[in-house]
Amino acid sequence: MRKNRVLVTGGAGFLGSHLCDRLIESGNDVICVDNLFTGSKDNIRHLLDNPYFEFIRHDVTQPIFVECDQIYNLACPASPIQYQRDPIYTTKTSIYGAFNALGLAKRTGARILQSSTSEVYGDPECNPQPESYRGRVNTIGPRSCYDEGKRVAETLFFDYHRQHGVDIKVMRIFNTYGPRMDIGDGRVVSNFIVQALRGQDITIYGDGSQTRSFCYVDDLIEGMIRLMNSREGFTGPVNIGNPGEFTIKQLAEMVVELTGTSSKIIYEDLPVDDPTQRKPDITLAKKELNWEPTIALRDGLQKTIDYFKGVI
Ligand code: NAD
Ligand code: UDP
Numbered sequence: 001m002r003k004n005r006v007l008v009t010g011g012a013g014f015l016g017s018h019l020c021d022r023l024i025e026s027g028n029d030v031i032c033v034d035n036l037f038t039g040s041k042d043n044i045r046h047l048l049d050n051p052y053f054e055f056i057r058h059d060v061t062q063p064i065f066v067e068c069d070q071i072y073n074l075a076c077p078a079s080p081i082q083y084q085r086d087p088i089y090t091t092k093t094s095i096y097g098a099f100n101a102l103g104l105a106k107r108t109g110a111r112i113l114q115s116s117t118s119e120v121y122g123d124p125e126c127n128p129q130p131e132s133y134r135g136r137v138n139t140i141g142p143r144s145c146y147d148e149g150k151r152v153a154e155t156l157f158f159d160y161h162r163q164h165g166v167d168i169k170v171m172r173i174f175n176t177y178g179p180r181m182d183i184g185d186g187r188v189v190s191n192f193i194v195q196a197l198r199g200q201d202i203t204i205y206g207d208g209s210q211t212r213s214f215c216y217v218d219d220l221i222e223g224m225i226r227l228m229n230s231r232e233g234f235t236g237p238v239n240i241g242n243p244g245e246f247t248i249k250q251l252a253e254m255v256v257e258l259t260g261t262s263s264k265i266i267y268e269d270l271p272v273d274d275p276t277q278r279k280p281d282i283t284l285a286k287k288e289l290n291w292e293p294t295i296a297l298r299d300g301l302q303k304t305i306d307y308f309k310g311v312i
Pocket of ligand 1 (some may be wrong): 011014033034036087118174
């Protein structure tokens with residue numbers, strides 16, 4: 001007897017595929033819905049023969065009719081290069097995707113978790129960012145399709161909760177890295193590691209003084225599952241991320257050291273609206289979920305470097 005029937009939208013992506021692994025391992029029946037816009041069957045190939053795992057190629061901007069007990073809504077391109085490739089479609093995915101997933105939750109009575117983002121804080125004026133901070137997002141810039149799409153999705157989650165009693169959990173994910181990041185998706189950790197392993201120049205955008213806080217994927221997935229199974233009535237939003245804050249220059253230097261590369265660090269233009277600082281306040285996650293990250297950046301980077309050595 002499997003525990004729950006769990007729907008994962010975006011299940012063939014970086015985070016979604018790790019989530020599917022964990023859900024299968026802990027005895028659930030998993031339905032993975034993905035249109036492979038940025039994800040890949042390679043990420044879930046090892047699950048395709050499992051009788052408790054089903055893959056459905058489907059675009060979440062359209063409704064889907066399945067029966068389930070829990071829904072993790074992850075479908076959405078997440079890296080700036082990918083979400084800016086077709087920005088209108090990114091907003092559609094966030095908003096129509098949220099409507100459709102919430103409609104399904106309303107009909108089935110399933111509990112539903114939204115993968116929101118630290119991007120809802122925009123370029124923040126306070127550091128670290130607590131959940132009560134309302135953010136500083138440009139409504140018309142190149143990042144807005146993602147940031148505002150995710151903000152509206154949060155609004156929809158809370159309106160479905162208040163208006164229809166849907167059982168919601170909203171998670172604000174901070175930069176996460178690890179095996180199965182796509183080589184070409186342009187995020188900083190995968191870029192730096194791939195550049196270092198190939199002996200190419202390591203490209204810092206701007207002067208490298210901007211900061212990010214990097215969470216290893218296993219820690220992130222643990223937080224996500226704890227949030228889904230948290231006490232009745234706890235909706236979040238809750239920050240999940242690693243509060244260790246590093247400048248992008250420090251990250252580049254750590255990658256150079258760990259890979260032993262002869263690549264040199266070069267500086268390119270900073271993209272428009274690139275946030276200057278980002279660090280989660282995880283007081284709420286500690287209190288409600290008894291969660292905090294356990295994997296230091298150096299250790300997580302080593303695991304990620306070992307993974308990329310096998311795929312490039
Ligand atoms: P990803 O691009 O690897 O995964 C996204 C998945 O969604 C892909 O498999 C893609 O094919 C699928 N998808 C996109 N549009 C779709 C559509 N219209 N219909 C069906 N499937 C669609 O990205 P990820 O890093 O795994 O991110 C997963 C979720 O977590 C996203 O919602 C993202 O916004 C959120 N998030 C991630 C991070 C991070 O650092 N990785 C940070 C904050 C938030
Ligand atoms: N970045 C960089 N070089 C790269 C890719 C990204 O310096 O090759 C910078 C980027 O400008 C940003 C930070 O690294 O300041 C994190 O970028 P990423 O795209 O990973 O995530 P996000 O900006 O969404 O946090």
